[in-house]
Each structure stands twice: as structure tokens, then as C-alpha cells.
Amino acid sequence: MTEAYWERPWLRFYPPSASKEVAPPEGSVTAYVAEAFRRWAGRTALLYYGRAFRYGELYEGVRRFAAGLQALGLEPGDRVGLYLANSPQFAIAYLGILWAGGVVVPVSPLYTSHELRHQLADSGARFLVVQDALLENAQRAGVDLEGVVVVSLKEALPAWQRLLVRGLPVPKGPGVYPFAHLLRAEPMAAPVSRGPEDLAALPYTGGTTGLPKGVEITHGNLLAAHRMIQSFNPFTERSTILAFLPFYHIYGQVVLLLGGLLSGARLLLFSTPDPDWILEALVRYRATHFFGVPSLYEVLRDHPRTHWVNWRRLEVVLSGADTLHEATAEAFFRRTGREVAEGYGMTETTSASHVNPRDRVKRGSFGVPLPGVQALVVDPDTLRPVPVGEVGELALSGPNVTRGYWKREEENARSFFAEGGFRFFRTGDLVRMDEEGYFYFYDRAKDMIKYKGRPVFPREIEEALRAHPLVKAAGVVGVPDPKVGAYPKAYVVLEPEARGKVTEEELLAFLRERLAPYKLPREIEFRGELPKTDVGKVSRRELREEVEGGAA
Known part of the structure; x- marks a missing residue:
């Protein structure tokens, strides 16, 4: 069964426009900028709060x-x-x-x-x-x-x-x-x-512990990522893209800023992601592509003006940067009639490595590898591929994968390994692949809780909590305990109308119908809000620091 990874079953579901491989990039990003900007000199490149900037x-x-x-x-x-x-x-x-x-x-x-x-x-x-x-x-x-x-x-x-x-x-x-x-x-x-091997960008990624690390992104990485993404979901000079995702982040930087400008597209540029302005711009400028994050879709599912937009008309409606909760996807679909295509990527993969084919979205999956990406699911201890359908660590190889961490030789030695003639990067994410080559996220390997030797995935508990109609947000971390190893503790934000009315026991009763007994949180703490990363993820690292510091 492990041979299936090398057979790449996901290729059967590529859109007709997608290549199965990506040619090695040549030259630099700026050579392509020069060609693109001269070609479309008279066309609008950016529209910034009503002011147009031409490519020229x-x-x-x-x-x-x-x-x-x-x-x-x-x-x-x-x-x-x-x-x-x-x-x-x-x-x-x-x-x-x-x-x-x-x-x-x-x-x-x-x-x-x-x-x-x-x-x-x-x-x-x-x-x-x-x-x-x-x-x-x-x-x-x-x-x-x-x-x-x-x-x-x-x-x-x-x-x-x-x-x-x-x-x-x-x-x-x-x-x-x-x-x-x-x-x-x-x-x-x-x-x-x-040249393609020269360093172009040095974004920093925080991970779950320690100081942020610089990720070496070359000109070749940027060009390869651009080609891979465009092969799957191409922009053209007729595309109009909402560009409110932050450009400092690899998602906005590569998919929107570089992807849009190297394709002759028009970017509707926002300094802050105000939902009212975004929805108005979607309608006024007849946007064709919408790239968001789960926290924004959570807002839009209930926003009074979401119905202004004919979401089914858009060529792409995609979510990345964090896991899209199934409850959010379902609520957005009920409101708009449009499935959100979930994708996956990391700073280390120069943005996206996986995405759902837009005509064959599997809800709950972050999709299939992009052209040129070889993906394996491996045992975190042995680094050998696990059978299809089993959970293991995602490992990725391709021309979009970083050459390494800046001045972190020990980290590089831990993060890369060779298999089948490829150089693989260990993502630290626990996933599984189904028989059709679609991938499903379980958790960060460092976030997994070992309760009496059994793996407990915080995301599974968070999903179960968020299925409760009065739970707005949830975060789960492990609390060290010498008797059991660690037990799960949940932090919950209730909807405003439910605060002070829903009890811990009521939530536990709700969870008992959905989770095995060993997965049940031993504690549930209610909060007015949860700490977030700068891209809207619940920051489990900060919650863990509270636990470790005895503040929780």
C-alpha cells in the first residue's frame, strides 16, 4: 500500500489546465517582472482604495x-x-x-x-x-x-x-x-x-517552540511555486483578485502579490481586512478570485452583507493558512451555495503545496499535491512511509521546498531526509492520505497529547466543541500529569448570547456523544477570547505557556 504515494493517485483529479510536472525554473523573479510589467504597462495592476496604479x-x-x-x-x-x-x-x-x-x-x-x-x-x-x-x-x-x-x-x-x-x-x-x-x-x-539558486526572501516562521527561524526562499523557489499554483488555478490579465491577505505572510506574498502581478491580473489592495469593504469590492469590481483564511469565513458566514455576492460566479473561493473547520465550511455553503476549496502550505514550501481541485472539492480535506510536489506520509520515528489511510507525518519534496533554515544547521539536520532519490522536508504535521490521493490534517505533531500512551488530537476535540451551536471558538492543549502522561484541557469562547448560561457539564455531555472517554477534556475553561496568531489561528503555544507557567 505504501507504493501508492509514488504512483501519485491524485493526478487523476487534476484540472485539464494542470501540468503533471513543473520545469526547473531559470533566471530570477526580476527577469519575469521586467517581461510582465512591460507587456501590460498600460493595464491596471493595483487598485488601492479607489486609486489605480498601472503596471508601467x-x-x-x-x-x-x-x-x-x-x-x-x-x-x-x-x-x-x-x-x-x-x-x-x-x-x-x-x-x-x-x-x-x-x-x-x-x-x-x-x-x-x-x-x-x-x-x-x-x-x-x-x-x-x-x-x-x-x-x-x-x-x-x-x-x-x-x-x-x-x-x-x-x-x-x-x-x-x-x-x-x-x-x-x-x-x-x-x-x-x-x-x-x-x-x-x-x-x-x-x-x-x-540565478534560481540565489536567496530572494527570508521570511520567519515561529513554529510551536523557540524563537522564529528564517526560511531561505530562493528565486527558484518563488518561480516554481508561482508556476505550480498557476498551473492549477491560473490567473490571467482578465482576473481581478481581492488582495487583503497580508503580504508579509507567505500566502499573500506568493499567491496574491507575485502570482497576480506576474500574470497581468488586477489586485484590489487593502491594508486592513475590513469585511464591509471586502464585500463591497467583490461586487463593485466583479472580482474573480477570493482567497481567505478560516477566521474570515467564520465572519462571512453570518455577515449581513454576505448575500450581496454571487459566490458561485467566482472562479476560485479558497481557504488556507489554517484548518477550515467543517462547521464553518457547512455554514458558509448553506449561506452562499459555494463550497470553499481548502488548501495547505507552509513558509517552508513557499506557500501552497496542496489544494482541492475546484470542481472536485472534498470537504474536510486540504486537497491533493500540486504539480511537481511529491508527498509521503511517514512514521515520525522511522521515517518510513505508512500504509494509505493511516496517520503519520507529512513529508514533502519539490522545487518549491526551501533549501533550509537560516543559520540553523541542527534544525536542518532534523528537518530533511532522503527517500527514493528525493530530498524530503518534514512538515511536523500529522495527516493521512485516502485512496484517491486527497490529504486530511489531524494535528501538529508537537501538539498531539499522549494520554496513557494513546494519541489524542487537539483538533478533533476542537472540532467536536465547535459543532455545538453556542460555541464560537475553542482551543485544546495538553496538561502534563505524571499519572497519565498528559490530559486535554479545553478553552472555550461562547457565543455572546450563551455566556454565563452554558456550563462545563453541559459541554461535556455534548462531547460524550462524539468522543471516546479518553479524549474528553478533564477541564473546560471559559474565556472571552482566545490568543491568536497574526494570521488568525488560535495560538496553542500561548495557551501551553499559560499551563506551563501555572497561570491557567
Whole structure:
């Protein structure tokens, strides 16, 4: 049965447009940018709160910004931090850094100065591009930088909106430059020569323990990921894409920003994911592609304006970055008549590695491997493939897989192994594959609870809790106990009308009908809210830290 992984049963369900393999990328991202931006120079690339930016304008801005960086002393391979929200300036800076031969270090605008300091210091960044509202945070980080470029999002707004927004003054001083200052440079005619093996981006991923690690993403990784995704769900110059997912995150960065701009599409750009604006833009601009995260679909399932949109007309409605709970998918389908196609990916796989074919969605599955991806489900201890249908750790190989973690040799030794002539990356996720080649997520291997030697998956308990009509959110972690190893503890957020009315015993009675006795939480704690990651996932790491610190 383990031979089935190598036979790739999922190929039978590829859409007609999809290739079965992906040719090895050649050249750099910027070579493709130059071709695409010249080809579609007169077309709208970005629409930012009503202001249109043509491809030709972006092309000019990218080349001028690159020249401005070079004038500041940027050398090929230098790392540049990018600390700002979605905006036209983000697109110009990201591509301009690559054009100048630099490496982008994207940073979440939600990060504290402490988190920013680690990322800049660990990456060895020489320069930082920062939003004016985040400049004080960046200064508190205390990292010695050779140049700080300050961006005002106000400058990208339509003229009438700029009158309503108060900007922040850019402080004068050595090493601090307004973004507009760099755009005055004479544009670089051609990008600095880089190859597919050269580093392009260094995003950081937190994992479940320890400090975030830099993930080495090459030009070849970015181009391969783009080809793989486009082969499955292609954009064209007729596509209009909602781009509210954060560009600092690999999902928004690769699927939307690069995917859209390298395909001649039009991106409807938002700095903040306001549901009212998103729904209005979907209708007004007749969007064709919608990419979201589970927490947004949870909002939209009950939003009073969701019915404005003819969801069945859209070419793609997709969810990624976290597990889409079946209760959310069902509620959204009842409301809209549209199945959400779930996908899967990681920073280490340069965004997506799996997605549901849009005409053959299996609810509860995150789909099939993209073209060029070889997937195995292996025993976490032996690294040997397990029989089809059994749960094991997902391992992935392909041209989109990172070459490794930045300055983490021990981590690299643990994370990669060879099998069947392929180099595989251990995702740390527990999954299973069915006989048709569709994959199903169970849990993070590090989150699994061992109760008297039996595996207990927190997600299974969370799904059971969320099936209760009065439960809004749930998080489950293991509490160490020398008698049993660990037992599950649940943190629950009730719907507003149920708070103070639903008891722990009532929820346990509900769970007893759905879970084996050993899977039942020993404790249920009610909360007003749960800690979230910056992409909307329940942060089990923070809940575990509470347990370990005795705060729970």
C-alpha cells in the first residue's frame, strides 16, 4: 500500500489546465517582472482604495527604488527588512529590493519591537523599510541599521482621501530617508543578475517552540511555486483578485502579490481586512478570485452583507493558512451555495503545496499535491512511509521546498531526509492520505497529547466543541500529569448570547456523544477570547505557556 504515494493517485483529479510536472525554473523573479510589467504597462495592476496604479507605473517605481537602495550602499545578497502593511509601496519595495539584488526580510506589522529586533538581528539586515506608524516601534528595537526608509501609506491614496488622513512627519536625521526620496533616483535599466539558486526572501516562521527561524526562499523557489499554483488555478490579465491577505505572510506574498502581478491580473489592495469593504469590492469590481483564511469565513458566514455576492460566479473561493473547520465550511455553503476549496502550505514550501481541485472539492480535506510536489506520509520515528489511510507525518519534496533554515544547521539536520532519490522536508504535521490521493490534517505533531500512551488530537476535540451551536471558538492543549502522561484541557469562547448560561457539564455531555472517554477534556475553561496568531489561528503555544507557567 505504501507504493501508492509514488504512483501519485491524485493526478487523476487534476484540472485539464494542470501540468503533471513543473520545469526547473531559470533566471530570477526580476527577469519575469521586467517581461510582465512591460507587456501590460498600460493595464491596471493595483487598485488601492479607489486609486489605480498601472503596471508601467509600478515598473518605473521598482527600478527607481532599486537605484535608490544602491545609492544607499546596498550590495547583492544584503538583507532588507520590510515592515509595513499591504500597500502599493510594499509591492514597489519588495520587487525593488529584488531588482537591486537584495533579499527581502518580511516582518509582520503586528510585531512588537522585541520580535522585530530578533528578526532584524538574526537575519543581519542592513536596511529597513518601515511604515511611518511603526517607526517608533522600529526605533525601540535598537538594531544598528545603515539606513531606514520611511513609508507613508497616505501618499498612495487618491487625492481626495489624502485630505482626510493625517500623516506622520518623517524625522530628520542621518540614515533616515522618506520613501519618496528613493523614488527620485534615476531608474536602473536592468536588474542585478541573480540565478534560481540565489536567496530572494527570508521570511520567519515561529513554529510551536523557540524563537522564529528564517526560511531561505530562493528565486527558484518563488518561480516554481508561482508556476505550480498557476498551473492549477491560473490567473490571467482578465482576473481581478481581492488582495487583503497580508503580504508579509507567505500566502499573500506568493499567491496574491507575485502570482497576480506576474500574470497581468488586477489586485484590489487593502491594508486592513475590513469585511464591509471586502464585500463591497467583490461586487463593485466583479472580482474573480477570493482567497481567505478560516477566521474570515467564520465572519462571512453570518455577515449581513454576505448575500450581496454571487459566490458561485467566482472562479476560485479558497481557504488556507489554517484548518477550515467543517462547521464553518457547512455554514458558509448553506449561506452562499459555494463550497470553499481548502488548501495547505507552509513558509517552508513557499506557500501552497496542496489544494482541492475546484470542481472536485472534498470537504474536510486540504486537497491533493500540486504539480511537481511529491508527498509521503511517514512514521515520525522511522521515517518510513505508512500504509494509505493511516496517520503519520507529512513529508514533502519539490522545487518549491526551501533549501533550509537560516543559520540553523541542527534544525536542518532534523528537518530533511532522503527517500527514493528525493530530498524530503518534514512538515511536523500529522495527516493521512485516502485512496484517491486527497490529504486530511489531524494535528501538529508537537501538539498531539499522549494520554496513557494513546494519541489524542487537539483538533478533533476542537472540532467536536465547535459543532455545538453556542460555541464560537475553542482551543485544546495538553496538561502534563505524571499519572497519565498528559490530559486535554479545553478553552472555550461562547457565543455572546450563551455566556454565563452554558456550563462545563453541559459541554461535556455534548462531547460524550462524539468522543471516546479518553479524549474528553478533564477541564473546560471559559474565556472571552482566545490568543491568536497574526494570521488568525488560535495560538496553542500561548495557551501551553499559560499551563506551563501555572497561570491557567
